[in-house]
Structure formats: structure tokens, C-alpha cells
Amino acid sequence: MKHVRLGIAASAAAIVLALMPSGAGAAARNQQTPASSCSDHSLAAPNQSLNPLPTARRAGQKIDIFAPVHNTQSTTRYNTLFYLQLAYADAGTGHVSGTPTVWWRVDHGPWKLIHFTFHRGRHNVNAPYWDTSELPMGTFAAHQTKTVEISTSFSALSSNGSYFGYEGFSIPSCQPGGPWYQGTSSFSLYYQPSSRR
Numbered sequence: 001m002k003h004v005r006l007g008i009a010a011s012a013a014a015i016v017l018a019l020m021p022s023g024a025g026a027a028a029r030n031q032q033t034p035a036s037s038c039s040d041h042s043l044a045a046p047n048q049s050l051n052p053l054p055t056a057r058r059a060g061q062k063i064d065i066f067a068p069v070h071n072t073q074s075t076t077r078y079n080t081l082f083y084l085q086l087a088y089a090d091a092g093t094g095h096v097s098g099t100p101t102v103w104w105r106v107d108h109g110p111w112k113l114i115h116f117t118f119h120r121g122r123h124n125v126n127a128p129y130w131d132t133s134e135l136p137m138g139t140f141a142a143h144q145t146k147t148v149e150i151s152t153s154f155s156a157l158s159s160n161g162s163y164f165g166y167e168g169f170s171i172p173s174c175q176p177g178g179p180w181y182q183g184t185s186s187f188s189l190y191y192q193p194s195s196r197r
Contacts, residue, residue, distance in 0.1 A: 042073045043080065043140065043169040043183035045148075055190040059156040067148045067185045069169050071140040077182075080137040082148060083168035084114060087129035088121075089188075090161030096121070096128045098158030104150045106137055111151070127164075134170065154191045163189040 045067050054063045071077050082104070088096040102114040114132055121128035140146065148167065169183040 040073070041182060042071055042077060043069050043171075044072050045069045045167065045169055045183045045185040047185055048187040053188060053190050055192055056152075056154055057192060057194050059158070059193060060153050062151050062153045063189055064149060064151050065165070065187050067150075067167055067187075068145050069137075069140075069148055069183060069185075070145040071143055074142045076142055077140040077171055079172050080140055080182075081134035081170045081172070082137040083132060083134050083170065083181075084150065085129055085131040085166040085168075086116070086152075087127045087164045087166075088159060088161065089127055089164050090159070096159045098155045099130060100152050100154055100158060100163070102150055102152045104135075104148065106148055107146050108149075114150075137169070152189060156193075158191055160191050160193060163191065165189065 048065065054065075056063055084102070084104070086100060086102070099116060099118065102116070103111045104114055105111050112135075114135075116130035116132060118130050119128060137148070138146075148169075150165075150167075152163075152165075165187045167185040167187075168181045169185075170181045
């Protein structure tokens with residue numbers, strides 16, 4: 001099956017998203033990380049280029065997104081976490097149909113299916129979106145770079161139009177009540193089946 005493959009360029013302009021991560025799953029994090037390591041931007045990741053915009057032209061066509069995540073510090077980062085949010089940008093009414101299917105993996109490891117939670121949008125207020133809990137991403141040695149890959153496909157029931165993605169990379173929270181993102185990345189997808197042109 002044909003894939004649309006897109007690497008995330010370090011020099012690309014960031015996509016400005018109206019939706020920010022909800023922090024779902026933060027309560028499950030352990031609280032053993034020293035305060036000095038919180039929000040230190042130690043897991044750096046670039047945003048993707050907007051040109052060309054990756055587009056799926058038929059149901060089931062996969063779009064692969066690659067995000068190199070780099071530990072900028074000289075210390076090891078343990079128990080790192082990955083968060084994904086996918087928003088439907090064209091929902092002026094706040095409605096969307098057909099949940100996208102998304103798989104993810106790190107450094108060519110085994111593919112894992114993402115299980116989303118859906119959040120309804122409100123007319124002219126915010127777009128509907130799906131998001132995950134924080135997912136375990138493993139250990140980053142000092143100055144190590146790993147590539148996080150996500151593969152997205154749409155069904156025949158999916159709403160056509162623009163989708164915005166937000167990826168958050170974090171370490172376990174050093175205090176209760178919320179996530180500490182060490183790095184973020186964003187991307188955009190477009191679903192336009194040929195039969196709907």
C-alpha cells in the first residue's frame with residue numbers, strides 16, 4: 001500500500017495550534033524526578049515543513065511522520081513519555097466523523113496502535129480533537145537522538161479536510177497536577193479522497 005512519507009525539518013516554521021495538551025494520564029506519572037530537571041527543554045524536537053502538505057487521496061492510504069527527538073543534556077532521561085493530540089481543523093460546526101487510525105513506534109521498534117479519547121468541539125469556539133494518555137517512550141542516554149514515527153490513515157467515514165497534530169515529549173512530573181513537556185513537535189495532514197473533490 002502506498003504511503004505518504006514526511007520527515008520533520010528542523011528549519012521549518014511551527015504550526016500554531018489553538019489546542020494544547022490536556023495532560024491526560026499525568027496522575028499515573030511517578031514523582032521521583034528532581035525539580036531541577038523540570039521543563040528544561042531537554043527533549044528537543046523540530047516542527048515539520050508545511051510545503052508540501054502531506055495529503056491522503058484515498059481511505060486507508062497511510063501518512064508517515066518522523067520526529068527526531070534529541071536529549072540535549074549530558075544526563076540520562078529515564079521513563080520518558082510521548083503524548084499525541086490530533087485535531088480536525090475544518091470543523092466550523094464543531095463536528096467530525098471517523099476516528100483516524102494511528103500507529104506509532106520508536107527507532108524502528110514494534111508498531112503500537114494508539115487508543116484515542118475523543119473531545120467534542122464547540123461551534124466557533126474550538127475544534128474537535130482526539131488525544132492520548134502519556135505513553136512510555138523509554139530511556140534516552142546523554143545526547144542520544146531517537147526517532148518517533150507515527151503512521152496515520154483515514155477511513156471512508158472520515159471527514160475530509162485539514163488535521164493538526166501536536167506531539168509532546170516529557171519526563172515524569174516532579175510535582176502533582178500536570179505534565180512537564182521537555183519538547184514538542186507539530187504537523188499538519190490533509191485528507192481529500194479523489195471521489196470527494
